[in-house]
Every structure is written in C-alpha cells, then in structure tokens.
Amino acid sequence: MNTNIFLQIYHDYSERIQSGEIAAGTKLPSENDLTREYGISRETVRKALQLLSENGFIHKIKGKGSFALDIGRMNFPLSGLVSFKEMSERIGRKSQTIVYKTEHIPIPHAVARHLETDKHATVWQVIRARNIEGEKVILDKDYFRSDIVPLLTTEIASGSIYAYLEQELNLQISYAKKVISVEDATTEDYELLDLKEYTHVVVVRNYVHLEDTTLFQYTESRHRLDKFQFVDFARRSPGEEK
Amino acid sequence: MNTNIFLQIYHDYSERIQSGEIAAGTKLPSENDLTREYGISRETVRKALQLLSENGFIHKIKGKGSFALDIGRMNFPLSGLVSFKEMSERIGRKSQTIVYKTEHIPIPHAVARHLETDKHATVWQVIRARNIEGEKVILDKDYFRSDIVPLLTTEIASGSIYAYLEQELNLQISYAKKVISVEDATTEDYELLDLKEYTHVVVVRNYVHLEDTTLFQYTESRHRLDKFQFVDFARRSPGEEK
DNA sequence: TAGTGGTCTAGACCACACG
DNA sequence: GTGTGGTCTAGACCACTAT
Incomplete structure (x- = not known):
C-alpha cells in the first residue's frame, strides 16, 4: 500500500x-x-x-x-531496544498473555507523575503477565489516558493493544522514551509473577507519545532478573562530538 | 573544522x-x-x-x-542509550576512575568467544572501577585486540581511552551492539566493587566495531543494581511494520 | 486557498579507496 | 586514473493542516 x-x-x-x-x-x-x-x-x-x-x-x-552486516545469526539488533519477550518470539517461542485487570479508574497518584495529566483525569489500567515457557516472568502495567483511548476490553488486552490503537482508533504512535532500572520486588510482583527466589525486578518505564507529541501512555514492565535481556544497536551518528 | x-x-x-x-x-x-x-x-x-x-x-x-521537544528538563534522551555514569556526569557529579589492571595478555577463553578472534590472539585487558559519590559501583572490563591497539598504559586508561584511540591511533569507531542482562555477582565483583548486600549485577556487554566493520573491542560493564540506569529514546521509523 | 512537511529528480562537485 | 560513497543544488509534485 x-x-x-x-x-x-x-x-x-x-x-x-x-x-x-x-x-x-x-x-x-x-x-x-x-x-x-x-x-x-x-x-x-x-x-x-x-x-x-x-x-x-x-x-x-x-x-x-x-x-x-551479520544480522540473523544470533545477533538480531534491528534498530533500538529489543526485549526478552520479542527475542523469545523471534526464536519461535510462544508467549502467553494473562490479563489480570482491564478497568477504567481515576489516575493513581504514582502514575499521574509519569503521565503528566491533571490529577482528576481517568485512565484505562491494564495489568498483564507474560508467560514464557510455563513461567510468568514479565508483569506489564499499562496506563492509557481515557480522553484518548475511550474503551479497552479484556479481549483487546489479551491481543495486541497497539494494533487496536492504530487500526481501530487511528492513533499514530510517534516516539517513546524508555528508562531501565532495577528495583525491589513489590508484593504485587510476588503475587502476579513466578518470582522464585529473586528479590529484585528490572523495571522498564515506557513513555509513549503520539504524532502531535501528546504523552498518552505510560507502561511499567517488570521483569524477573534472569529473564531480562535487552539488545541495542547503535551507530555513531554525525552529530556526535568527541 | x-x-x-x-x-x-x-x-x-x-x-x-x-x-x-x-x-x-x-x-x-x-x-x-x-x-x-x-x-x-x-x-x-x-x-x-x-x-x-x-x-x-x-x-x-x-x-x-x-x-x-522537552529535552533539558530532566529528560535527556539524546539518541540511544545513556548510562548511569553519563547521567551522573551531566548532572555535574564527578566520577573517579580506579585502574586495577592494564596488561597485555593472551586472550582469555571467555573473551575469545565474544571477540571472535583466533585463540592465539593477544589482547590488552583493562580493568577499572567507577567511583561515584564515594562508592565503587561500576566495574569495566575492556578487551582490545592488540593487533589494532598496540599499546595501552595505565595513564591512558585513567583518562579517556576513546580519545586516545581516535586522536592518537586514528581509529574510527563506527557502530556497536549492546546486550544488557542481569547475572550473579562474581567474587571479582565483590572484591573490586562496593557491592553491599546485592547478590546480582547488571551486565552490559558492548561489542564495538570500526569503520571497516572489524570487531576490535569487547567491554563488560558490571553495575551494582541500585546504581544502574539506562535511558533510551526511540522514534518510530518508516521501516517498521505494524 | 496558502502553508507545511514528504518524496523524488537530474544533475554537480568532493573525498576516499584501489589498482 | 576509475569507481565509490558524501554533500549539495534547484527545481517538482504530493498529502496534510489550517483558514
């Protein structure tokens, strides 16, 4: 097309x-x-x-x-960050998605800071776990501004939310910022994941912007330590000094 | 210029x-x-x-x-990955570098796999710790192919190796692949870092290529969990499907 | 309708690599 | 030298946003 x-x-x-x-x-x-x-x-x-x-x-x-270059072998850079889940799927492993929650709620305090909306806004909250090889190793907590995403269902959440946003709602995702860090596991992590003996999780915070630059989604991806991996391919760009 | x-x-x-x-x-x-x-x-x-x-x-x-866009405030994306050390320096915190080793050695087994050289090659090994706010929180283990980098000194290693490579040796760094994961801390980590109670470290493996695509450097950056952070800015590129 | 960015053309000159 | 990629030009047409 x-x-x-x-x-x-x-x-x-x-x-x-x-x-x-x-x-x-x-x-x-x-x-x-x-x-x-x-x-x-x-x-x-x-x-x-x-x-x-x-x-x-x-x-x-x-x-x-x-x-x-030698993409393909074991090195699949492919522009920017590639998560463990994507890597698994490229190797042919299937990941299952378990939807714990899909609800329309007033924006939680902790999230308002990230989404930069006013405090009375409402959001769609989606909480999902990713099951890879029989273990729930990733917990995804998504928050969508409900003035932009009017409706989400468990059915949509169990498939591809992005396909829904782009094809049904005609939203144009444009750019995103990711912040990766390691934090103490919460009781929620212990409840919803198969954390085993691990006491920490890798937290990937994702701030997603639309074509018109509005920040409309905040996602917290919480990975069990041993099932976390990110690959990044970076080229030295003309703009760089030193 | x-x-x-x-x-x-x-x-x-x-x-x-x-x-x-x-x-x-x-x-x-x-x-x-x-x-x-x-x-x-x-x-x-x-x-x-x-x-x-x-x-x-x-x-x-x-x-x-x-x-x-709103760079500058607290959000400094600035193309690709930005490590905790770089972040600290941008906020004005100084990091000290402690050079533990600078030596010319036969390539260790574990490293040969990453550098893809033949097994009889020799490399320059540099082991350094980064001290930020009084604590040694990052351990950098660098390996340079000695047929490309003939000499390294502790003095160079305590400054900017990259400045030396580019300005003195006229090497053109071109692109790099990074793989981020979390692993058990080794006894070496415990010895050379202030690891406190942490039992794991974030490992960033960096594969650095020259203009002519030869892989000439492999670096293992080992971060204490609480002092690890990476920021990534990614734009949706035309080439991406779905 | 006028203004904006997105794509594309058909040239040109340069710096670099190689034989 | 020839061939390569890197930069730059002066146009053109399109799709989209505003008014």
Whole structure:
C-alpha cells in the first residue's frame, strides 16, 4: 500500500539480509548500479541505504561500497531496544498473555507523575503477565489516558493493544522514551509473577507519545532478573562530538 | 573544522534547544524559511532537521511544522542509550576512575568467544572501577585486540581511552551492539566493587566495531543494581511494520 | 486557498579507496 | 586514473493542516 520507492528497496534488502540470502560481508550493488537497476534517482537509493544502515542491516564505507552486516545469526539488533519477550518470539517461542485487570479508574497518584495529566483525569489500567515457557516472568502495567483511548476490553488486552490503537482508533504512535532500572520486588510482583527466589525486578518505564507529541501512555514492565535481556544497536551518528 | 552545512544547522539548533533558549513546544521556522535564512537548498535543511528529529530534539508534523521537544528538563534522551555514569556526569557529579589492571595478555577463553578472534590472539585487558559519590559501583572490563591497539598504559586508561584511540591511533569507531542482562555477582565483583548486600549485577556487554566493520573491542560493564540506569529514546521509523 | 512537511529528480562537485 | 560513497543544488509534485 505504501508506494514509497525507498521503502520498497529497504524492505527488499532488509528481508534478503535477514533471511541470509545475502550473506554477511557481501558487497551490495553500488548506488549508481541501484540507480540504474530500479530506474530511480540516486538520492532515493541513498535514502533506502540510509535506513538499512540505521537499522543495522548494512554498513557503508566511503570509496568502497555498502556491505551486509551479520544480522540473523544470533545477533538480531534491528534498530533500538529489543526485549526478552520479542527475542523469545523471534526464536519461535510462544508467549502467553494473562490479563489480570482491564478497568477504567481515576489516575493513581504514582502514575499521574509519569503521565503528566491533571490529577482528576481517568485512565484505562491494564495489568498483564507474560508467560514464557510455563513461567510468568514479565508483569506489564499499562496506563492509557481515557480522553484518548475511550474503551479497552479484556479481549483487546489479551491481543495486541497497539494494533487496536492504530487500526481501530487511528492513533499514530510517534516516539517513546524508555528508562531501565532495577528495583525491589513489590508484593504485587510476588503475587502476579513466578518470582522464585529473586528479590529484585528490572523495571522498564515506557513513555509513549503520539504524532502531535501528546504523552498518552505510560507502561511499567517488570521483569524477573534472569529473564531480562535487552539488545541495542547503535551507530555513531554525525552529530556526535568527541 | 567540519564545514558541513547541515551539521552546522544541527549543532546550532540542538544547542539552543538543549540550553532552553528554544522552549519545548516552540515552533521552528519552516523548511522554506530556513532555506532562505541560510541561503541553502531545502534538502540540506531537511537533512539537519532529520538529525535533530532522530536525536530527540524536535518533532516534525506534516502540514504543521517542526516543534522543539522537552529535552533539558530532566529528560535527556539524546539518541540511544545513556548510562548511569553519563547521567551522573551531566548532572555535574564527578566520577573517579580506579585502574586495577592494564596488561597485555593472551586472550582469555571467555573473551575469545565474544571477540571472535583466533585463540592465539593477544589482547590488552583493562580493568577499572567507577567511583561515584564515594562508592565503587561500576566495574569495566575492556578487551582490545592488540593487533589494532598496540599499546595501552595505565595513564591512558585513567583518562579517556576513546580519545586516545581516535586522536592518537586514528581509529574510527563506527557502530556497536549492546546486550544488557542481569547475572550473579562474581567474587571479582565483590572484591573490586562496593557491592553491599546485592547478590546480582547488571551486565552490559558492548561489542564495538570500526569503520571497516572489524570487531576490535569487547567491554563488560558490571553495575551494582541500585546504581544502574539506562535511558533510551526511540522514534518510530518508516521501516517498521505494524 | 496558502502553508507545511514528504518524496523524488537530474544533475554537480568532493573525498576516499584501489589498482 | 576509475569507481565509490558524501554533500549539495534547484527545481517538482504530493498529502496534510489550517483558514
């Protein structure tokens, strides 16, 4: 549906690199070659390559060319943070979702600070556990501003809330800030998770913004220590000093 | 020294937004305005704005304009991961570095797996602790391929190794992969850190690549649980599906 | 309708790598 | 030298937001 040329080229090559069809280290056609091959201008080719580069699929070397990186093997960087849950699913492990709560409530004190709404606002609270390989190891506590998300059901919460937000409500998620830290496990953590002997949890706070920059969702993801992992791929950007 | 126009505009605006001179929510001049103002083409203006957008300084809305985001207050996203140490330094806290070891050794078994060198290679090993507010809370274990980094001294290790690599050795760091997890504290951790009662540490494994894609450095950063924090700013990129 | 950002073109010159 | 990627230009058309 998206007819953007540079996105098509991006998807073309990202899939071929991720599937291994294009092996790591392989040299890609030059920008001029691609320009001729696709019958488009060079700047458009460069836009596609830049996306591939940002997301860790290729690496460009001035004077030499563009080369496929070794995604796919065990290293799936794929732009930014990748959680344990996503990693598990990529390896083919299924995660089950247990919905504990889906309710419309006045915003809790502790959450108001994060969501930056006024204190009389109401939110949809969703509390879910992720069951991976038979153990509940992640507790997700989501809070949505109810002036933006008017309705949530347990059914939606057990599937993909994001698909619902984007496709049904037509909300455009735009950017997010994550803060990762380690904290004492709460009694709630002990009740709702299979915490075993662990006394701490990794807490990932996620602040999600819409296209118009409004902060509409706050999520607290609480992971059992041994089942926590994050992978980050970072490229040195031109803007960086030193 | 870098005469790139788009970088100049990027630095111009990134500084003015970070300093607060341009308040969050303020509308920036339109691309056409900037084109006239700087006397350059629009694509160049857009390149600068795209960098600002990627790094969390601004947000662009089609049909409306570009708007400054609220960096600066307490939220300093600033592109990718930001560690507790960097955060502390930005708030003005000083961190001291204690160098335990700087030695040229055959590559340890456990490290060879990460550095992907042959087993007979030698590496420079640097072991340092970071002292923040009177406590040793981070243990950094660095390994550099000695065919690329021929010499390291304790003096270099107590300053900025990266400045040395880039300015003295002229090495170009290009991209890196980080893997974050939580593991049992080792006896070494107990010896070299002020671990208090904590039985686990956050381990950040960092794989650093050069311009020519060779993996030349592996670092294990071991953080005391309560002094660990990472912040990540992520923008929804065009390449992402669903 | 006018203004905004998003995409794309067809050129140009440069700095770097390699034989 | 030739070929590569990096920067930049001066246009063009589109989709979206406002009024």
